[in-house]
Amino acid sequence: MEETRVVVIGAGISGLTAARRLAQSGCEAVVLEARDRVGGRTLNHTFEDGTVVEMGGQWVGPTQDRVLALLDEIGLGTFPTYNDGMDLLVARSSQTRPKKVKGQRMMMAPQVLIDLGVAQQRLHRMARTVPLMEPWTAARAAEWDGQTAESWLRRNVRTRVARDFLRLMVTSVFSCEATDVSLLHLLFYCHSGGLWDRLLGTANGAQQDRIMGGSQSLSIRMAETIDVRLASPVRRVDHDDTGVTVHHDGAGGKIRAQALVSALPPMLTGRIGWNPGLGGQREQLTQNVPMGAVIKTMTVYDEPWWRADELSGQAFSLVDPVSVVFDNSPPDSSRGVLLAFIEGRAARDLGPIPMHERREVVTRQLQRFFGDRALRSIDYVEQDWCQEEWSGGCYSGRMTPGVWTQLGPALRQPIGRLHWAGTETADVWNGYFDGAVRAGERAATEVAVMLGIESDA
Numbered sequence: 001m002e003e004t005r006v007v008v009i010g011a012g013i014s015g016l017t018a019a020r021r022l023a024q025s026g027c028e029a030v031v032l033e034a035r036d037r038v039g040g041r042t043l044n045h046t047f048e049d050g051t052v053v054e055m056g057g058q059w060v061g062p063t064q065d066r067v068l069a070l071l072d073e074i075g076l077g078t079f080p081t082y083n084d085g086m087d088l089l090v091a092r093s094s095q096t097r098p099k100k101v102k103g104q105r106m107m108m109a110p111q112v113l114i115d116l117g118v119a120q121q122r123l124h125r126m127a128r129t130v131p132l133m134e135p136w137t138a139a140r141a142a143e144w145d146g147q148t149a150e151s152w153l154r155r156n157v158r159t160r161v162a163r164d165f166l167r168l169m170v171t172s173v174f175s176c177e178a179t180d181v182s183l184l185h186l187l188f189y190c191h192s193g194g195l196w197d198r199l200l201g202t203a204n205g206a207q208q209d210r211i212m213g214g215s216q217s218l219s220i221r222m223a224e225t226i227d228v229r230l231a232s233p234v235r236r237v238d239h240d241d242t243g244v245t246v247h248h249d250g251a252g253g254k255i256r257a258q259a260l261v262s263a264l265p266p267m268l269t270g271r272i273g274w275n276p277g278l279g280g281q282r283e284q285l286t287q288n289v290p291m292g293a294v295i296k297t298m299t300v301y302d303e304p305w306w307r308a309d310e311l312s313g314q315a316f317s318l319v320d321p322v323s324v325v326f327d328n329s330p331p332d333s334s335r336g337v338l339l340a341f342i343e344g345r346a347a348r349d350l351g352p353i354p355m356h357e358r359r360e361v362v363t364r365q366l367q368r369f370f371g372d373r374a375l376r377s378i379d380y381v382e383q384d385w386c387q388e389e390w391s392g393g394c395y396s397g398r399m400t401p402g403v404w405t406q407l408g409p410a411l412r413q414p415i416g417r418l419h420w421a422g423t424e425t426a427d428v429w430n431g432y433f434d435g436a437v438r439a440g441e442r443a444a445t446e447v448a449v450m451l452g453i454e455s456d457a
Contacts, residue, residue, distance in 0.1 A: 012040020175292030291393025
């Protein structure tokens with residue numbers, strides 16, 4: 001049987017970071033990846049002309065210090081998301097033309113703006129009271145974890161448009177409906193990422209920059225110096241006080257190690273057979289942290305023609321299945337690319353229909369935003385993350401009501417020689433690349449301490 005010091009499950013950003021930090025400490029690690037590629041929930045697509053787009057997670061921004069440091073460490077640069085010009089907003093089904101807006105100048109009715117501002121300030125005040133390491137210890141944790149984000153919106157936001165705008169914020173962050181997420185988790189997540197303006201912003205926000213060569217390049221570059229075994233899904237892990245035996249479908253089929261790091265979303269860890277079992281809290285946790293639903297689409301044009309109309313390419317709808325659009329053109333502007341998200345219920349509704357019908361839905365929505373020229377695309381590609389066997393959805397797992405307060409301690413707590421990484425376990429920038437890096441570094445440090453190794457993580 002093959003032997004190594006540490007096995008890492010998952011060759012996404014978090015798992016590769018853990019393996020990289022362990023290797024830098026002189027600790028041998030083998031990464032087992034179910035897919036035939038690295039990158040996890042990041043995925044590059046290259047069109048025939050060489051244009052690269054990101055079909056999974058893609059952005060980095062200010063205060064995401066760990067992922068920015070990692071990019072610098074491995075020699076990958078960034079470039080800014082196109083943000084010049086006006087954004088577009090559709091707030092009502094009856095609206096015949098989108099409104100041009102920018103930043104806080106939403107051009108909504110005064111009573112809606114007041115209602116929205118009051119609600120956001122209340123959410124910010126509440127979020128700041130949620131401890132990032134132990135959200136379940138917040139003074140009002142039981143109250144907040146006993147309701148959904150939707151139930152809070154219905155009780156506390158007076159105007160329909162303000163409620164719909166906040167619902168869009170929830171859907172765009174979690175790729176689920178406000179009915180699907182615990183209010184406590186919403187508050188934790190908001191605090192984790194630096195409050196709403198940081199989470200949702202482009203300039204000075206989480207969507208500020210893209211990675212040169214596409215976001216999957218981060219994992220590809222890390223994997224160059226790591227022992228990664230592709231097409232090796234883990235089926236069973238036997239573990240005891242002396243180590244772990246990992247059974248997988250790759251060459252050899254079995255590895256013995258002194259410790260294991262799982263960098264999978266909690267939901268996916270439930271697909272692995274653990275012998276002995278993980279215990280009631282961890283087993284229940286894996287059943288109650290569902291993934292989001294998102295279809296990410298890229299519509300390609302011969303040039304980014306909307307820029308000549310002084311439009312940023314960013315568009316938002318409170319009422320349509322395509323809720324968020326970004327200009328995702330290459331840095332040299334050699335092609336125009338509009339990134340359109342279908343998220344939450346819309347992704348679940350449109351996922352089963354044929355791709356050509358879904359493309360038509362996207363194209364008509366782009367026409368509604370940008371006019372008839374949006375009909376003249378030259379290429380199209382999409383990625384339905386709900387169809388990904390080894391992701392089960394995107395962007396990340398979320399806590400449903402009752403999970404933080406009943407099962408929260410099990411999220412990061414090691415079980416013997418088993419340790420947990422993945423962006424879902426991060427306290428800062430949970431759900432983002434930066435959270436993935438932080439979680440991988442934390443898990444590497446835990447393992448190094450357990451094995452008596454000096455860690456650089």
